[in-house]
Amino acid sequence: MKIYLAKIFSEAASKLNLPADAPVFFDKPKSEQHGDLATNLPLMLTKILKKNPMEIGAQIVESLVYDASVIEKVELVRPGFINIFFNPVYLTQIIKEILEQKENFGKSDKYAGKTANVEFVSANPTGPLTVGHGRNAVCGDTIAHMLEWVGYDVTREYYFNNAGRQMRVLGDSVRLRYLELCGQQNEFPEDYYQGEYIREIAERVKAKHGDSLLNEPAEGIFKDAAESEIFELIKQSLERLGIKHKLFYNENTLYTDGRIEGLLAKFREMGISYEKDGATWLKLSEMGNDQDKVIVKNTGEPTYRLPDIAYHITKYERGYDLIVDLFGSDHNATYPDVLAALKVLGYDTDKVKVLIHQFVTIMQGSEIIKMSTRKANYITLDELIDEAGSDVVRFFFNMLNLGTHMNFDLELAKKHSDENPVFYLQYAHARICSIIRTAAETGLKGNVQNIHLLTEPDEQRLIKMLHRFAEDSLTAAEMLEPGRIATYLKELAATFHRFYVSIRIIGSEQKLAEARLAMAEAVKTTLANGLGILGVSAPERM
C-alpha cells in the first residue's frame, strides 16, 4: 500500500523536478475524516523550496496519477497535508489474501536468508526462575518469534556460568544443609542461599550417598547436584511457557578452548590493556567510556567483562547478521564496556542490539514485594504459571514495551474474568469460532465472491485493521518491541467486537452473510497469527 503511494508520489515528484530525496512519509491520521493515510510532504518541502506549502501541495496533487480502483480520493488541506482515501472495494481484497495465506498471512520475507541470535534468560543456575525472570524469558522468546516472522533464521541462546563465586556459595549451601541432615549442626551464613530448594537437593544427595560425603568439598558432588537439579527446574519452567533454547552456552568453554587467553594476548598486543596493582586493566577510557576497568583480578581470575567479550566474539564468528542481547536493567552499565571492546577489536557493533528491559515490580494487592534469590524472598515463575496459566503470563509480559517499569498485579493476573486483558483477545477469537460453527449448522459458509459488498463503516474499519497487520508486525520486529503486537491485537479485537454488535452475519441477506463470514474468518486468522507470535493460544471455545 505504502509502496504504491511512494511510487506514484515519486513519479509526481520527478515531473515537478522536486528533490528526489524528499522525505515522503505516510502516516495513519488520528481522525477518520482525514483519510486512510496522509503525508505532510508539502510542509516538509516548504523549507527546501521556500514556497507556500499549499502551493506545493496543489502542484503535487495535480501531478499525481493514480488508479481509481485503488485510490478513491486525494485531497489537500491546510496547512499542507495530503490525505489519501482508498477505494473501499479495493480494500476488501485483503480478505481473499488472508484466507489463501492462512497461518502465513502477515509474514514478511524481508529478512529471509538472514540469521539472528537472541540471547535471553541467561540466569545462572543458583535457584528457580522468579517472576522477575519471566519478563526476560517471555519477551526474549517473543522477539525471537517476531524475527522468525519476518524471515530470520533465529537461534535462541542461553548463556550461563557454572564457575565463580556464586556457584561456590551455592555448592557450599547444599553441603551445609547436607551436614545438618547428617546430624552435624552448623552455622548457616546469612549470605548463603536460604531457599527451601537447597534442603531438598541436600535430601536427595543424602538419599543417594548416605553419610559418605561428610568430608566432601563443596565444589564437587554438592555443586554438581545443585547445578543439574536447578537447571532442570529452569528448563521445565521455560517449557511450560513454550520456551525452548537451542543452545546453552557455558562460559567455561571459553576457558577450556583458550579463547580467554587468546583475547588477553590480543589486548596486550594491541596495547589496550595494562597491569596495575597486580590486576589487568582494559583501557576503556581511551575507547570513549568513563573509566578503565579490571578484566583480570589480582587473584588471576577474570571479571565477567573478559568472558563476555570473548563470548560475543564467538557470536560474530558464528556469522549472525543480527545479535540480540536481552538484559534486565541491572546490566545497563556493563554492556557499553563490552561493545567498546568489540569495536576496538574491529567488529561491527551495529549488528548487536542490546535490549534492556526495566524491572518488574510485583504487587500483591497494594503491597510491593521485593525479591531476592539469595534470601529466598521471591515468587517463582512456576507459582505464577500455576495460578495464572501460561497464556496470562505470556500476555502480561508481552503487552508492555520493554522500557516500561512494569507493575505486575498478581491479583489481576490470577483473575479469570473480564478484568484480565488477555481474555479480551481470546474471546474475540472464540466468538468468531462460535459464529462459524453456528453458521455451518445452517449450511452457511464464508465466500469471498461477494466481499466487495463490505462497505459499511464498521466493516471498512475492520478491513483496514486487517491491512495493518503485516506492516505493524514488521515494525514490531524491526523495533524489537513485542508490545506493539499486543497493542495491535487489542485494537483488532475491539474493532471486531464493535462490528459484531452493530452488524449481523447470520440472518442477513445470503451474499452479504457469506461475505461477512469470510471477513470474520479473516479476522480469526489474523488474531490467531498475532497471538501465535506472542505465544498465546487462540482457543476455539472458552
Place this chain on the structure above:
RNA sequence: GCCCCCGUAGCUCAGUGGAUUAGAGCAUUGGCCUCCGAAGCCAUGUGCGCAGGUUCGAGUCCUGCCGGGGGCACCA
C-alpha cells in the same frame, strides 16, 4: 557526584514531529440479550511531573529542575 530508564485519566498502560477533539482497559455511574457467545457493546472524565528552548507545529526533540526505578566493584 556521574550514567541508563520512566513520569500521560483514580489505577494499569497505548501514542513512528503534525490537523479544532491526546486514546484503550480496569474502577465509578447509567443503559443494551424473545436475535450469530454479555469474558461483549454504548454512554459517563478539570489527565501529558515542572520550567524554559528548537519549530509553521511538541505528549513526542533539546536543556535544566522535581519525583520514582536501576546502575557506576579486583560481585555476575
